[in-house]
Amino acid sequence: MADGPGTQGHGGESLLYLTDEQLRQGIEAMFFAYRGFTADPDRILQSMDYGRAHHRAIHFINCAPGTTVNNLLSILGVTKQSLNRVLRTLIGDGLVESRIGRADKRERHLYLTEAGKELEHKLSDAQRARMRAAYRQVGPEAVAGFRQVLEAMMDPDMHRHYSGLREARG
């Protein structure tokens, strides 16, 4: 506990970046940044009676068209009851289409309709705009470091989903 600089038992390189104070700053930065990260889509969603839950569903259905409910469940890390409430409204509003699987008729495969794709674009454009501005401001090396830290912070299960989605897209 309460590690100071140099108490890591290593030697040689500077370990200043591992002090409790540095870690605390990282924690706060993560907190404030995540708020900024979700702020723009949240504003759009609020004006149409949707919430962040709808955004997440739309995002991952768009990434992996034809995904099953079960698969989406494990990516989002929520219960099926919780997801189902969201999905029901999205299907009812004609943003998502649910097709019965032809191989396994128990499964429902999820797709965005044209209206769904339109909303997805609106939301991700807003989010990407902020991300792009930040990326452009700091340059490619900082972005590479950013991504490395984020990946290292994920739970192994989440990292599996993350790389899975990346590979599926090439």
Next chain:
Amino acid sequence: MADGPGTQGHGGESLLYLTDEQLRQGIEAMFFAYRGFTADPDRILQSMDYGRAHHRAIHFINCAPGTTVNNLLSILGVTKQSLNRVLRTLIGDGLVESRIGRADKRERHLYLTEAGKELEHKLSDAQRARMRAAYRQVGPEAVAGFRQVLEAMMDPDMHRHYSGLREARG
């Protein structure tokens, strides 16, 4: 829309890190990483009938002892009513002390009690452990980049709070 590589209008340096696909990956990484980021404290809190909101309040009261309710409000970005419910349980459980301001008797100044400090340590130790593991894994340059991107992603208001807290601690 749908920027490809090199459509930024700049020239020279590689802008591959600004493609829509790269930005999309950054968005997903942020989503999954934030879940990991909060997972450990969430587990601790769940076992004691508290939630993430309690954690946030405790964290920032610890950073800025004697802060007023109003100040905490603007940092956390919630309504005073929402914060008040959380604060009431924390005060009732003896983790936070609320002292009436001597200059302005409308204000309440907030402090952690010994029990409050104990819980704060437990929570931040868990969160720092994950952060430290990630930091150690990727090295100081990546960490510097991580912090740069996070700062660039914050809303200006949030960035003000963030630097404010940093300066207050030296």
Next chain:
DNA sequence: ATTTTAAGTCAGTCTTGTTGACATTCCAAG
């Protein structure tokens, strides 16, 4: 034929956000 799996539903609870109404305190203009 039985069991397991995928999906959906209904009911109830909890956390945490919201708005609205209200009490207290401060301060400044009359």
Next chain:
DNA sequence: CTTGGAATGTCAACAAGACTGACTTAAAAT
């Protein structure tokens, strides 16, 4: 001094979105 805002904080009621648990239906696997 008094009175009328403005600021601060509290109480009450409600909504979104997460959770659990029990249950149904249909299809697949054994």
